[in-house]
Amino acid sequence: MTDAIKIEIYESYHSKVQNFIYSKVNDMYLAEDICSDVFIKVYEKYDRFDDSKSSLSTWIFTIARNTLIDYYRTRHVHEEVPEDMAEDSCVEDEVLNNEMLDGLAAALEKLDERERDLIILHYYSGLKLNEIADKLDISYSYVKILHKKALVELKTALGDEYAL
Amino acid sequence: MEDRLRSLFDYQKFEPNDRLGKLIAATESKYLQSARLSDDDLELVTAAGTSKPGRPTKPQDIL
Secondary structure, eight states: OOHHHHHHHHHHHHHHHHHHHHHHHOOHHHHHHHHHHHHHHHHHHGGGOOTTTSOHHHHHHHHHHHHHHHHHHHHOTTSOOOTTSOSOOOTTTOOOOHHHHHHHHHHHHTSOHHHHHHHHHHHTSOOOHHHHHHHHTSOHHHHHHHHHHHHHHHHHHHOGGGTO | OHHHHHHHHHHHHHSOOHHHHHHHHHHHHHHOOOOOOOHHHHTTBOTTSOBOOSSOOOHHHHO
16 A cells, blocks of 8 residues: 555545544544554555445445444443444445435435434434433433334335445 | 445445435435534644544555
8 A cells, every 4th residue: 555545544434434433433633643553554454445345435444333333332331332333344244325325315205204203313423312312302102103214214214225 | 224324324424425415404404403613622623624633644654
């Protein structure tokens, strides 16, 4: 891997990686530290990157996500990995691209406004269901019902194509 | 299923999709106050709004 490629990758993805990690840790210095770890791994593993299995963007994103999970596991011994961080991702199994995000947007647009807000607040903003109940001014039990309903509707809207 | 949904929303934070971003912005503007940067974090943001790392992190430092 040439220095020119390393620089190109760094300049193309540094902001994306940093923004993503910062959105999780809310600490600029910590985000930069973890970001550095991500790029060390990217450079170490680049020779094994197979563009027939995933895009470079998805590959780097997966490394960033797994690095973040590793951080929580090794440095926060007494804390669990946050609920909004899924388990380690296997690059070959994950298909992530702009088209899928567009499909998700289309599916969300079909939901009732409150269900859409619930899904976004829970899966993007990271709020727990009881916190969402407070925000939406409804009971916790009703939020759970709406949550399940929204997931069923999303699965129907997205279908098997996105394997939700 | 939920893990897949989390993956998609995480990817949105990495490679934002405009259409999805508008839906998110609409929801968050209704229910969440905008995050306020701490004074320490503000020192890392230039007047142009770009961020500057607190320590050298040029690719040459990692190479």
